[in-house]
Amino acid sequence: MQVNETLNEGLKRGYTITVTAAELDAKVQEKLVEAQPEIEMKGFRKGKVPMAMLRKQFGPRLMGDAMQEAIDGAMKSHFDASGDRPAMQPDVKMVGGENWQEGQDVVVEMSYEALPEIPEIDASAVTLDRLVVKADEAAVDEALKNLAESAQNFEDRKKGTKAKDGDQVVIDFKGSVDGDYFEGGTAEDYPLVLGSNSFIPGFEEQLVGAKAGEEKKVEVTFPESYGAAHLAGKSAVFECTVKAVKEPKPAELNDELAKKYGAEDLAALKGQIAERLEAEYQGAARAVMKRALLDQLDGMVKFDLPPSLVEAEAGQIAHQLWHEENPEVEGHNHDAIEPTEEHKTLAERRVRLGLLLAEVGRKADVTVTDQEMTQAVLTQARQYPGQERQFFEFVQKNPQMQQQLRAPIFEDKVVDFIVAGAKVTDKEIDKDELQKAIEALDEI
Structure with a gap:
């Protein structure tokens, strides 16, 4: 088996993989020998069918399996030896595939874009503010008032x-x-x-x-x-x-209202509301800190980006924004949407940060647990009342959906990992300042 390089420009790679006819024949023979003891055929006892008859009957089908295994093995060996990690699924084509005949060598052309070398980041060089907002009495009273109105x-x-x-x-x-x-x-x-x-x-x-x-x-x-x-x-x-x-x-603000919402009395209900508000503030503050972290990381590292990933991301951004501007159009029955330079710039940032976070997570052995995945599926399933079981089954059979659920969990865990090594300062602000910080995220 031979692997010859045909292209090495930037992140683009090209190779030809040659599997000789002798190698293929040896693999077919190996499979026949492995299967022979279990094969029965009229006129022969189990395991005693002559090899020539086995080859005649099963050889063509096993040849296809042998080809695939040989090519897959050659690709794996290549990636193990070179250390390359393809940005997307490699493009693999068999040379003269339609005219190939048994007894000939198999030649395959493989091309891909390799993931770039990603520099390590120094988390200690990252400085962040963690916004802290307390639930003041006015906010609790406002939430109580809204609760009373909803229970009118x-x-x-x-x-x-x-x-x-x-x-x-x-x-x-x-x-x-x-x-x-x-x-x-x-x-x-x-x-x-x-x-x-x-x-x-x-x-x-x-x-x-x-x-x-x-x-x-x-x-x-x-x-x-x-x-x-x-x-x-x-x-x-x-x-x-x-x-x-x-x-x-509106319902009266008293112990009776509190009991309707599972609290012992009005004071306990106020405590629950304060906890809920502070949890909401904490979630919003985390979003602000995460954006600040990503902005710093984006300025800390520079490396070549696989063009195919940037192109795919820019297309997705353009498509999503177009549908947001044209909500009346359902499905994809519309003209092609060409990404703008602004879309491409945003795509480059997303791809750069995505690759960086993935590399940090890989080196830190960050994983998404089965329990975390189950919780994510449960959360999504609640959006389909009465169809929760069907949603679970859909996720189990759909690797792409599993990846969509796993990706944000992985990203958040990597963010937590980096934040743990960064210089973080708690900064107390009020809820109006937090609201302005959240609104500013949408303006960027």
């Missing part, structure tokens, strides 16, 4: 009062299309909060200004994407009777 009750307004946005109207209604009442379009004593957008678009707005005891005809059009196909896009009339108009009343 509704009380009858004065007779004759017109319903406003935010009010609850209790209604009976019957819906019809082309004069025919339809199934599922009737209800009695239905409590509807105006402005909640829980009904068909345009329905709630027509009940603003209604009074208790009033009858109204609400005319709407079902959306084209409505779940019931026989109603999608159809115009409908709902005959409504308003039985009550109720105004929202």
Whole structure:
């Protein structure tokens, strides 16, 4: 077997791998000898089938296996010996593959971009501020107020009062299309909060200004994407009777409210809210510190980047941003999106930092545990209520999805590893300053 270099420019590499006919034949023979004791054939006892017959019947299929094993083995030996790590899956082509015949040598062309040599970083040269925000009384009181509003009750307004946005109207209604009442379009004593957008678009707005005891005809059009196909896009009339108009009343801030949320009393609920707020502040502060770390790392190291990785990342960035600007376009039924120089610059930063963090993690033996992966899958599965099991099965069968879940965990663990060796100073600020720091992340 021979491996000859054909290209060595920058990070680009090219080789030809030659597997001789004799080597292939020896591998086929080895496989036949290995399988012979278990093979049965009419007219022969198990394990006694002549080698010539085995070769005639199984030789062609085993030749393909032998080729693949030989080429895979040559590639592995090459990477072990050279120390190269390909940036992406190597491009492998068999020379004259369609015309190849048994008895000929196999020649394969292999090309790839090698990962660059990545310089080591000195974590002690990194200086960071760890923002610390305490949950003050005003923040806790504001969170309590929001909690009380979300747990609001509704009380009858004065007779004759017109319903406003935010009010609850209790209604009976019957819906019809082309004069025919339809199934599922009737209800009695239905409590509807105006402005909640829980009904068909345009329905709630027509009940603003209604009074208790009033009858109204609400005319709407079902959306084209409505779940019931026989109603999608159809115009409908709902005959409504308003039985009550109720105004929202926030729940009282007392021990009874606290117990609804699992706390012993109001003081305990305040403590829980303070802990939750500080956990949120800590998460936001970590995002700010992580950005500061990445900015410093980006300025500390420079090395050649594999063009294919930069090109792929720039394309992905351009595609994602285009869809954010054109949310009405679903799927990928659109013209090609050409990355701009700005996209390419951002792609270079991402690739550089990605390779650097991967190398730091590799050298530090940073790994993602099974427990961490399970927790990540559980977190994602909660976004699909009722379909958690199907999501688990999907992840188990999809290596790409597993990598998508593993990558951010790995990155965060590498960041923690670097931060542990950096010079970190705690800096106390208030929540408004933290908010400005978070908003600044989106401006970069």
